[in-house]
Amino acid sequence: xxxxxxxxxxxxxxxxxxxxxxxxxxxxxxxxxxxxxxxxxxxxxxxxxxxxxxxxxxxxxxxxxxxxxxxxxxxxxxxxxxxxxxxxxxxxxxxxxxxxxxxxxxxxxxxxxxxxxxxxxxxxxxxxxxxxxxxxxxxxxxxxxxxxxxxxxxxxxxxxxxxxxxxxxxxxxxxxxxxxxxxxxxxxxxxxxxxxxxxxxxxxxxxxxxxxxxxxxxxxxxxxxxxxxxxxxxxxxxxxxxxxxxxxxxxxxxxxx
Amino acid sequence: xxxxxxxxxxxxxxxxxxxxxxxxxxxxxxxxxxxxxxxxxxxxxxxxxxxxxxxxxxxxxxxxxxxxxxxxxxxxxxxxxxxxxxxxxxxxxxxxxxxxxxxxxxxxxxxxxxxxxxxxxxxxxxxxxxxxxxxxxxxxxxxxxxxxxxxxxxxxxxxxxxxxxxxxxxxxxxxxxxxxxxxxxxxxxxxxxxxxxxxxxxxxxxxxxxxxxxxxxxxxxxxxxxxxxxxxxxxxxxxxxxxxxxxxxxxxxxxxx
Numbered sequence: 001x002x003x004x005x006x007x008x009x010x011x012x013x014x015x016x017x018x019x020x021x022x023x024x025x026x027x028x029x030x031x032x033x034x035x036x037x038x039x040x041x042x043x044x045x046x047x048x049x050x051x052x053x054x055x056x057x058x059x060x061x062x063x064x065x066x067x068x069x070x071x072x073x074x075x076x077x078x079x080x081x082x083x084x085x086x087x088x089x090x091x092x093x094x095x096x097x098x099x100x101x102x103x104x105x106x107x108x109x110x111x112x113x114x115x116x117x118x119x120x121x122x123x124x125x126x127x128x129x130x131x132x133x134x135x136x137x138x139x140x141x142x143x144x145x146x147x148x149x150x151x152x153x154x155x156x157x158x159x160x161x162x163x164x165x166x167x168x169x170x171x172x173x174x175x176x177x178x179x180x181x182x183x184x185x186x187x188x189x190x191x192x193x194x195x196x197x198x199x200x201x202x203x204x205x206x207x208x209x210x211x212x213x214x215x216x217x218x219x220x221x222x223x224x225x226x227x228x229x230x231x232x233x234x235x236x237x238x239x240x241x242x243x244x245x246x247x248x249x250x251x252x253x254x255x256x257x
Numbered sequence: 258x259x260x261x262x263x264x265x266x267x268x269x270x271x272x273x274x275x276x277x278x279x280x281x282x283x284x285x286x287x288x289x290x291x292x293x294x295x296x297x298x299x300x301x302x303x304x305x306x307x308x309x310x311x312x313x314x315x316x317x318x319x320x321x322x323x324x325x326x327x328x329x330x331x332x333x334x335x336x337x338x339x340x341x342x343x344x345x346x347x348x349x350x351x352x353x354x355x356x357x358x359x360x361x362x363x364x365x366x367x368x369x370x371x372x373x374x375x376x377x378x379x380x381x382x383x384x385x386x387x388x389x390x391x392x393x394x395x396x397x398x399x400x401x402x403x404x405x406x407x408x409x410x411x412x413x414x415x416x417x418x419x420x421x422x423x424x425x426x427x428x429x430x431x432x433x434x435x436x437x438x439x440x441x442x443x444x445x446x447x448x449x450x451x452x453x454x455x456x457x458x459x460x461x462x463x464x465x466x467x468x469x470x471x472x473x474x475x476x477x478x479x480x481x482x483x484x485x486x487x488x489x490x491x492x493x494x495x496x497x498x499x500x501x502x503x504x505x506x507x508x509x510x511x512x513x514x
Contacts (some may be wrong), residue, residue, distance in 0.1 A: 009378065011380055015460070080377075085379060086382070087379060088378070090376050119347050120342065121266065123266075123268055125343070127402065181266075181315040250388075
């Protein structure tokens with residue numbers, strides 16, 4: 001029995017999302033079909049999490065269990081030859097334990113990109129949220145820091161996929177303002193031990209209201225304390241979101257053994 | 258009579274190029290139609306140069322002559338409301354002389370992007386040339402410097418649009434290697450007083466052969482001296498090319514008056 005870890009990048013624009021669904025092509029579906037084309041083997045790949053339609057990934061992780069002897073070094077090239085150009089297997093690794101992409105994940109990092117200002121870049125249409133105004137990025141960065149820590153994030157959970165517990169820990173939050181060919185971007189990198197449904201997109205929608213001065217940084221703790229989705233900001237569009245990295249630890253090491 | 262200068266960005270992927278052509282949508286055609294939709298006026302806009310199909314622009318410049326009183330500050334927004342999202346008027350300026358986008362240009366800067374290495378980024382498909390190998394970027398940068406100066410660039414001129422003189426001056430050449438989300442890029446910024454047909458793309462194709470060690474930096478002067486297109490490298494694909502900036506001087510100031 002072999003346990004494999006795949007690291008995958010994709011442009012999510014033209015997919016229904018990570019997970020196989022009846023209504024269109026998915027990343028998981030394409031990967032499983034590519035695996036079958038290469039090995040003849042039909043199997044299920046487990047993604048570290050479902051990314052929604054339009055959400056991108058630089059470092060999504062999938063796990064799979066196989067008996068097939070295909071050498072690990074040959075896997076990315078063989079799969080990529082059977083995938084659309086918008087899905088790329090960056091790396092395959094052989095794991096020496098029963099690696100599971102969801103169970104063993106200890107942290108995930110997402111990036112969200114807002115393009116702001118009076119003119120919309122023609123180059124970021126599918127990879128950012130265009131907000132056609134000036135935003136106070138200084139205030140947004142200050143507000144962002146107030147999400148760090150262990151909190152009940154019920155106010156940032158969209159309906160549709162409720163979780164048993166809405167308590168999560170945001171470990172790191174980096175906000176930066178950059179200029180790409182004269183178009184100003186505000187980017188947020190959020191690292192957490194787990195995320196509720198649409199949590200990053202709802203967090204960014206809330207930061208945007210701070211940037212527009214409809215909310216103050218001081219409102220963030222109140223919004224979290226309210227545990228009420230309706231008082232936080234809107235859900236930022238999927239196109240601005242990218243899953244950057246998933247961090248793993250062997251399950252027998254999670255508690256410091 | 259009003260002389261206007263427009264600065265325009267576009268993703269050239271789905272256009273036949275800057276210039277109006279019978280076989281598909283062009284940037285110039287869209288801009289002229291947008292102008293007509295806004296003002297009722299049918300006119301011809303002059304671009305600083307024709308970009309080919311698939312070539313992008315961050316700062317293409319167009320000139321136009323009009324009697325219409327539309328305030329200059331309202332022009333970008335009015336045109337953008339009548340343009341596809343892949344064409345953006347960034348700025349409109351009122352000129353106090355008979356500004357002409359071709360005649361008055363004194364320098365242009367292009368950027369060319371090569372994506373190299375074993376895995377192709379899913380995010381740069383239409384904005385780079387993918388070369389699926391390691392390239393010696395140190396050698397490429399050294400070779401790039403040897404194009405600087407006033408030379409006969411006949412070896413880098415593609416057939417199809419011969420010019421009276423093939424002598425041009427490359428004023429500046431900046432090569433850089435950057436990493437975008439773990440995908441390595443080699444970018445060249447070339448500034449010149451003018452360019453022959455496909456000159457930047459042929460220059461980059463030649464640099465690529467240096468990166469693959471099929472040519473040495475020392476071969477560059479020999480290639481220029483030969484004035485023979487067949488001994489330089491291949492024409493790099495349109496998708497990697499972006500017109501960044503066009504520099505202007507008033508015609509009565511060009512000779513230092």
